[in-house]
Amino acid sequence: MLEWISRFMSGRYGFDRLGQALAILSAICMIFAGLFGSKVMTAIAYIAAIWCIYRILSKKIVYRVNENRKFNELCAKTSAFMKRDRKTYRYFRCTRCKKTIKVPKGRGKIMIVCPHCRNEFIKKT
Ligand SMILES: [Zn+2]
Incomplete structure (x- = not known):
């Protein structure tokens, strides 16, 4: 068998x-x-x-x-x-390469530089 x-x-x-x-x-x-x-x-x-x-x-x-x-x-x-930590971080998508970028929360309006493609954009954290 x-x-x-x-x-x-x-x-x-x-x-x-x-x-x-x-x-x-x-x-x-x-x-x-x-x-x-x-x-x-x-x-x-x-x-x-x-x-x-x-x-x-x-x-x-x-x-x-x-x-x-x-x-x-x-x-x-x-x-x-x-598992994303939404209390201490905010998550944005790069406007150019669409990759997710993790940024500390509560810093006001900041310039974010994408670590993948060096694209810069301003977001409120
Ligand atoms: Zn990018």
Whole structure:
């Protein structure tokens, strides 16, 4: 049996962080669907479960690795955004290169020089 499973799974992608997230999403939606009888939740639970299984069994490993990398990048960006210190800093976008710049709060109107492209602009902190 184990040998059959390992032969079946060889060359297939398997489980990763996105797969984990999909499995958890599916389980949570299933619980909510059960509690509130929501058809939308049931649909999301099925879609997430099917997508998760599809990814595990997929042989297009390059695509799956890329999906997982994009998902990890999105997670990192989201967590960096959530961890922003809004009490002591203000965040501005450079008017030229659009990168985010962190500036201490409560300094009044100041000239900000972008550390990436040296663009200067005035903002109230
Ligand atoms: Zn800039």
